[in-house]
Amino acid sequence: MGSTFFSLHYHIVFSTKERRPLIRAEWRPRLHSYLGGIISGMNGVAEIVGGVEDHVHLLASLRPVHRIADVLRDLKKDSTNWVKENCEQRFSWQEGYAAFTVSPSATDAVRDYIASQETHHRKNSFVDELKELLAKAGVEYEEKYLL
Secondary structure, three states: OOOOOOOOEEEEEEEEHHHOOOOOOOOHHHHHHHHHHHHHHOOOEEEEEEEEOOEEEEEEEOOOOOOHHHHHHHHHHHHHHHHHHHOOOOOOEOOOOEEEEEOHHHHHHHHHHHHOHHHHOOOOOHHHHHHHHHHHHOOOOOHHHOO
16 A cells, blocks of 8 residues: 555543643633644644533544654643643643544544533533543443542
8 A cells, every 4th residue: 555544533531630620711712722733733633622620522633653642741731831821820630531532433423522511511520421431432440540
């Protein structure tokens, strides 16, 4: 084959440290835009970025050369610096993250899910949401790492 073809979509979720509600509504859209810009700067595509006061979701198309751990390290580091400089000096992200591959046929559903985060979290906590996402993906976990 003379070229490389790929379709690599990831649903990425991570929270503020100790899930503190630090992502204020006034600057949340700018943070989401900034996160998307970081992905673009890595030659990826942020298809949608959303979330609420204590966590974010991204649907990102990445290239085969990307290592998800490196992407998340840089995404968190760069965005933490931006938030501290522009919005909230006490800000930091939780150490871990969740990342799920998404088939092309499911990207619209994930995009809709991320777009409806505000409504979704009127009824569901982040921990309950994460448990549901992990179960749906068949990922085993220890409860202590969710608290």
